[in-house]
Amino acid sequence: MRLRHLLLPLLAAPLLSACINDGATYEIDNTREHVLSLIREQPYPWDAKVNLYLVVSRMPACMRRHNLGAGTDKTKVEVYQVPSGAFIIKVGKRMFATETQTCESFAKMDSEPPEGMGELMGTFRVKKGELVFVKEAKDESSADE
Numbered sequence: 001m002r003l004r005h006l007l008l009p010l011l012a013a014p015l016l017s018a019c020i021n022d023g024a025t026y027e028i029d030n031t032r033e034h035v036l037s038l039i040r041e042q043p044y045p046w047d048a049k050v051n052l053y054l055v056v057s058r059m060p061a062c063m064r065r066h067n068l069g070a071g072t073d074k075t076k077v078e079v080y081q082v083p084s085g086a087f088i089i090k091v092g093k094r095m096f097a098t099e100t101q102t103c104e105s106f107a108k109m110d111s112e113p114p115e116g117m118g119e120l121m122g123t124f125r126v127k128k129g130e131l132v133f134v135k136e137a138k139d140e141s142s143a144d145e
Contacts, residue, residue: 019045020073023055024124024131033059034100036087038068038077038124040131048072054089054098054106062103069094076125079133082118090117 020042028034037055052068052075068077068091078090086099088109095109122135 019043020050022131024133026079026122026124026133026135028100033057036079036089036098036100038131038133039065040071040073042073050075052077052091054096056098056100056103056106058100058103062100064103064106066096066098066106068096074126076123078123079121080118081121082113082115087121088113088117 020040023037023039025032025035025037028036035055035057037057039053039055041051041053042049043051049070050073052071054066054068054077055063056066057063068089071077071091075091080088080090082088085101086097086105089096089098095112096106097109098106120136122133124131124133126132127134
């Protein structure tokens with residue numbers, strides 16, 4: 001009887017360790033107070049689906065968690081900033097608009113805005129098995145013009 005109680009947790013450990021529960025952060029103005037964070041949660045190890053959430057934060061004024069829907073463990077999430085200061089989040093073919101003034105505005109977009117996506121700030125992606133935010137390299141030649 002006791003052996004069964006000891007074996008069950010040992011047999012369940014590999015199943016539980018396969019779940020994904022991690023995150024990465026884009027520091028908007030190089031401070032930890034003004035950020036966009038992507039959180040990935042995989043509820044079941046046998047399911048390839050990963051739930052994606054975006055945390056929009058400008059501390060101490062606001063912080064909100066928004067649902068981006070489902071993806072996979074390899075889903076890339078692009079972050080664009082438009083001239084008004086708002087952000088467009090692109091998850092595969094899905095797009096969302098959000099802002100960091102009140103952190104409350106969050107809307108699914110049907111298509112790209114007519115004025116364009118704005119400047120690509122970077123991409124959340126998996127690198128060497130870890131979720132990271134990779135900043136987009138700034139083009140030096142366009143800055144000089």
